[in-house]
Amino acid sequence: MKKHNYSAGPCILPQEVFEKSAQALLNFNNSDLSILEISHRSKDFVAVMEEARNLVLELLGLQNKGYQVLFLAGGASLEFLMVPYNLMKVNGKAAYLETGTWAVNAIKEAKLFGETQIVASSSDSNFNFIPKNYEIPTNADYFHCTSNNTIFGTQMKSFPKTNIPLVCDMSSDIFSRTLDFEQFDLIYAGAQKNMGPAGTTLVVVKEEILGKSGRTIPSMLDYQKHIKAESMYNTPPVFPIYASLLTLQWLKNKGGISAIEQKNQAKATLLYNEIDRNPLFKGTAAVEDRSIMNATFLLHDENHTSIFDKMWKEAGISGLAGHRSVGGYRASMYNALPIESVQVLVDVMQALEKAV
Amino acid sequence: MKKHNYSAGPCILPQEVFEKSAQALLNFNNSDLSILEISHRSKDFVAVMEEARNLVLELLGLQNKGYQVLFLAGGASLEFLMVPYNLMKVNGKAAYLETGTWAVNAIKEAKLFGETQIVASSSDSNFNFIPKNYEIPTNADYFHCTSNNTIFGTQMKSFPKTNIPLVCDMSSDIFSRTLDFEQFDLIYAGAQKNMGPAGTTLVVVKEEILGKSGRTIPSMLDYQKHIKAESMYNTPPVFPIYASLLTLQWLKNKGGISAIEQKNQAKATLLYNEIDRNPLFKGTAAVEDRSIMNATFLLHDENHTSIFDKMWKEAGISGLAGHRSVGGYRASMYNALPIESVQVLVDVMQALEKAV
Numbered sequence: 001m002k003k004h005n006y007s008a009g010p011c012i013l014p015q016e017v018f019e020k021s022a023q024a025l026l027n028f029n030n031s032d033l034s035i036l037e038i039s040h041r042s043k044d045f046v047a048v049m050e051e052a053r054n055l056v057l058e059l060l061g062l063q064n065k066g067y068q069v070l071f072l073a074g075g076a077s078l079e080f081l082m083v084p085y086n087l088m089k090v091n092g093k094a095a096y097l098e099t100g101t102w103a104v105n106a107i108k109e110a111k112l113f114g115e116t117q118i119v120a121s122s123s124d125s126n127f128n129f130i131p132k133n134y135e136i137p138t139n140a141d142y143f144h145c146t147s148n149n150t151i152f153g154t155q156m157k158s159f160p161k162t163n164i165p166l167v168c169d170m171s172s173d174i175f176s177r178t179l180d181f182e183q184f185d186l187i188y189a190g191a192q193k194n195m196g197p198a199g200t201t202l203v204v205v206k207e208e209i210l211g212k213s214g215r216t217i218p219s220m221l222d223y224q225k226h227i228k229a230e231s232m233y234n235t236p237p238v239f240p241i242y243a244s245l246l247t248l249q250w251l252k253n254k255g256g257i258s259a260i261e262q263k264n265q266a267k268a269t270l271l272y273n274e275i276d277r278n279p280l281f282k283g284t285a286a287v288e289d290r291s292i293m294n295a296t297f298l299l300h301d302e303n304h305t306s307i308f309d310k311m312w313k314e315a316g317i318s319g320l321a322g323h324r325s326v327g328g329y330r331a332s333m334y335n336a337l338p339i340e341s342v343q344v345l346v347d348v349m350q351a352l353e354k355a356v
Numbered sequence: 357m358k359k360h361n362y363s364a365g366p367c368i369l370p371q372e373v374f375e376k377s378a379q380a381l382l383n384f385n386n387s388d389l390s391i392l393e394i395s396h397r398s399k400d401f402v403a404v405m406e407e408a409r410n411l412v413l414e415l416l417g418l419q420n421k422g423y424q425v426l427f428l429a430g431g432a433s434l435e436f437l438m439v440p441y442n443l444m445k446v447n448g449k450a451a452y453l454e455t456g457t458w459a460v461n462a463i464k465e466a467k468l469f470g471e472t473q474i475v476a477s478s479s480d481s482n483f484n485f486i487p488k489n490y491e492i493p494t495n496a497d498y499f500h501c502t503s504n505n506t507i508f509g510t511q512m513k514s515f516p517k518t519n520i521p522l523v524c525d526m527s528s529d530i531f532s533r534t535l536d537f538e539q540f541d542l543i544y545a546g547a548q549k550n551m552g553p554a555g556t557t558l559v560v561v562k563e564e565i566l567g568k569s570g571r572t573i574p575s576m577l578d579y580q581k582h583i584k585a586e587s588m589y590n591t592p593p594v595f596p597i598y599a600s601l602l603t604l605q606w607l608k609n610k611g612g613i614s615a616i617e618q619k620n621q622a623k624a625t626l627l628y629n630e631i632d633r634n635p636l637f638k639g640t641a642a643v644e645d646r647s648i649m650n651a652t653f654l655l656h657d658e659n660h661t662s663i664f665d666k667m668w669k670e671a672g673i674s675g676l677a678g679h680r681s682v683g684g685y686r687a688s689m690y691n692a693l694p695i696e697s698v699q700v701l702v703d704v705m706q707a708l709e710k711a712v
Contacts, residue, residue, distance in 0.1 A: 003388050007395045010594060018381050018390040025378040032359050034374045036553040036599060039363045039675060073429040073555065074576060077590035081574040109574055192591055197392040199429065199555045199593030218437040218465055220430060234433040235548055237555030238366060239595055243392060319395060 004341035007319030100149035129286035148173035153296030196244030268292035298328035360697035363675030456505035485642035504529035509652030552600030624648035654684035
């Protein structure tokens with residue numbers, strides 16, 4: 001039985017990505033070599049990197065607009081550090097929006113480099129909403145926000161206008177919805193949600209904002225060095241990048257971001273409608289800030305936990321447990337999750353209602 | 357036709373690693389899930405990480421001796437930076453042996469942190485030998501060396517005795533030969549030679565040397581933070597680590613490092629004997645410092661280049677071109693390369709001798 005995989009990340013990817021990448025492990029591009037044993041400088045892999053970088057710009061609508069694409073390593077957590085290293089001036093300052101665990105971690109690293117102002121925070125209410133109507137200091141070197149908060153099930157529906165560089169951690173919702181991506185100066189995202197498997201990190205950066213911090217940046221942390229080397233400053237994570245390319249190709253063939261957004265909206269509507277209708281459940285995030293990627297919800301009566309857990313597991317659902325800081329359940333509905341899997345969950349929730 | 361893969365890295369891995377990891381992409385551990393879509397916190401992957409960390413200690417003979425094993429991301433190039441961040445004291449100094457391109461790059465990053473003394477260098481002779489009889493300053497915070505130089509085909513046959521921490525970049529020869537690994541305080545290695553595919557970096561560190569630099573270390577660069585999190589401070593590169601585990605399991609089943617060392621010696625002897633015997637060829641590295649992993653050699657007469665290149669390509673050999681800084685040829689004979697592939701190369705060299 002194929003599972004209904006609600007894992008928060010690493011997460012479900014398209015079946016064809018599993019099949020094509022398994023084939024490439026045995027014989028890549030009919031080279032009689034595995035993708036694991038070829039040089040990253042080989043013609044075949046250079047073509048993978050080039051296509052992946054171009055496809056990112058194409059899908060985001062950012063071609064010929066001064067952006068560079070990098071596939072790095074280390075995860076979004078390394079970007080928490082690279083962003084201030086590259087953008088915060090010596091004796092400068094940065095502005096951050098604090099919307100969840102990952103924002104907290106990003107702020108912690110930025111503080112190592114200089115004054116880090118938290119413009120607004122929802123920490124007092126366990127991050128169950130997105131702060132609005134805050135002011136961004138015009139003298140900061142950049143403003144940083146997190147577009148989607150997997151743990152707390154919230155998502156920024158719009159982004160502030162500001163004249164300073166806008167930096168966004170889009171790890172958990174990039175490629176899931178249309179946005180005017182030109183409003184961002186730097187976007188980063190760990191691959192392991194909608195882009196591919198764990199092991200590579202996407203960075204999309206407007207080149208003109210770089211080179212101004214006045215800091216001496218270690219080579220591996222310097223975006224300009226990676227750009228100059230066309231994302232091959234050192235041996236890149238070959239397989240994770242190849243599997244990401246396959247995922248991006250799948251997305252393009254599905255009609256791109258606007259087409260997948262419709263499907264994601266339909267999935268989220270189906271589940272949130274049930275959460276709101278079913279008297280046994282309640283959502284944890286403010287309704288207007290609900291994430292279309294990660295729906296967090298609780299049972300009103302904790303005594304129903306064991307029967308509900310038994311029921312969804314028997315239905316082939318996996319990865320539905322909520323993060324320990326929120327409890328309850330988290331349904332992560334990334335791009336590759338079919339709406340049929342959401343229907344299975346809704347059916348289980350309705351069956352629970354009848355059973356108790 | 358299966359290729360004879362002499363790629364310098366990423367490089368040949370055991371065929372069973374390709375096959376087992378392809379299977380895991382389709383159905384990992386009979387979970388009905390791909391290894392690409394499972395949580396890194398899942399029981400199945402935590403077991404992978406634990407087994408891989410333990411197997412490294414077992415293969416190196418370092419169990420219960422105060423060492424910790426990490427599987428990080430970013431490649432050895434990120435370690436060039438992490439080593440001084442963690443080990444070089446504020447206002448301290450470090451000592452480096454300069455034996456090739458990677459040592460040069462490591463030294464460059466160390467200089468960002470403080471005084472970096474080059475105790476000896478073979479740069480004046482294009483790194484074709486390993487310096488000996490140098491003095492290591494006893495007041496340095498650590499001594500750093502590179503055990504094997506892929507580009508120049510040299511290898512350290514012994515390591516200096518010193519009372520300061522001994523740090524070694526073993527990217528290109530770890531797990532290929534027996535050594536007293538206890539003499540090292542910190543070993544690091546990009547996976548993509550003898551350990552697995554590109555995308556993860558091995559760090560083996562004696563825990564007692566950490567926490568003494570007096571620096572505030574960004575989280576992702578702090579070995580102690582990674583140790584505390586059992587190598588899961590953030591989402592690790594799941595697939596590269598799994599494929600590394602499969603490679604380590606293969607090595608153990610083959611009899612471990614001492615057994616593979618015998619095979620590696622036999623391969624290297626076969627090829628170097630031919631380089632020395634065949635009047636058309638000459639080796640580039642000092643004989644006593646020749647690497648058993650990477651044999652670098654030239655044609656005496658460059659006019660033979662096109663015919664030789666045609667012959668080895670027709671024999672199914674790939675990845676034999678030398679690095680541009682040395683020219684000629686480089687035969688990388690990592691653990692997974694069978695001696696039959698070396699015999700094919702020797703046969704081609706002998707056929708060239710008859711043909712010209």
